[in-house]
Amino acid sequence: MSLENTTIHQIKKVICFVEKHLNDDLDVATLSQIAGYSHFHFCRLFKLYTGESIGVFIRRLKLEKAAFAMVDKNKSITDIAIAAGYDTPSGFYKAFNEFFGYAPSEHKRQKHIALKKIKGATMLEPKIVTREAINTIRCRRIGAYNTSTKEAWGTLCTLLQEYAIKNNLPNMLSDDKQEAIGIGYDDPTITAPEKIRYEACLSFEKTYENLPEGLSQNLIEGGRFASLLHKGSYNNMYDSWMKLYSWVTEQGLELRENNLFEKYLNDPTYTSEALLETELFLPIR
Structure with missing residues (x-):
């Protein structure tokens, strides 16, 4: 099913809003209002356009942002979990492991190993x-x-x-x-x-x-x-x-x-x- 340009424009508005407010509590009712559709039609149209449900889309962006934040050696996994909207580190560990297939601690360790190799390369100074x-x-x-x-x-x-x-x-x-x-x-x-x-x-x-x-x-x-x-x-x-x-x-x-x-x-x-x-x-x- 192809979507009309007006519908695509409204879905893009929601995507832009989500990206700008990823650290906030995002509820589908608010996003539906931004799109100008009922809850049911918004969810259906969003998945048609992106291939993901709105819930999966938000969860993925939050977890991917959290994964990238682990390049910062000054941030603990607990701090990153809270910033990603998880009340407990255990909830974050479970969600991260389910999504990526490995623990956040392992991801952080691998990122820092990669950074050490890059730091040894000859580049201009920032x-x-x-x-x-x-x-x-x-x-x-x-x-x-x-x-x-x-x-x-x-x-x-x-x-x-x-x-x-x-x-x-x-x-x-x-x-x-x-x-x-x-x-x-x-x-x-x-x-x-x-x-x-x-x-x-x-x-x-x-x-x-x-x-x-x-x-x-x-x-x-x-x-x-x-x-x-x-x-x-x-x-x-x-x-x-x-x-x-x-x-x-x-x-x-x-x-x-x-x-x-x-x-x-x-x-x-x-x-x-x-x-x-x-x-x-x-x-x-």
Whole structure:
């Protein structure tokens, strides 16, 4: 069964709300109201669109977020369990083990072994920077990063070109000050490839009305960030992200809840892999 664009738009609104309020108590009644459907129809439509029930979807995101939080050596499993909404560590252990197939303590141990190996690699040193908030138009795709990134950027550029022509606007892709930014929501060592979320984003000084279906307009919040310049292939960027996380915890810095992101400094269409440069930004307090 295919869903109408209006229905898809409403389900995406709920997904966005869940992602922004993942640390809160989320009840289906509230989410149904946001979607504008009855409890029954919302649950049915959500599963049709995502392949997961709303309950499974929320539980998965909470557990995956908890699994990633274990890279922070300063956080205990009990602290992570409470942040994930579990009243007792035993309840968290059971849910984590059922979902991932191994205990959280084993996951934490393996993450720290991997981090030690990455720390020994030769990379540029991270730094702390401050950025202003920026307005972006973005396109989301779901799937393994090596395919979803290409699909998201291809769709974003095509739809913006069509939008500019339709509305008699100048080329929306030719501004030298424009920032090309990617937001990867999931750790590929934790989240199944078919569930990974990625957004291709372009910055714009002004906002636009009536964007085509498939595009959204959102702010990337400013503030303090730990930053690291990654040089080379995008395929090796995961190690740079892990080094940046490790550095942040070693410095005793506290992460903010805002999304991490990467800024692409050159175009892979015209640049060899060895010369690619990407700035990584991790929000900190």
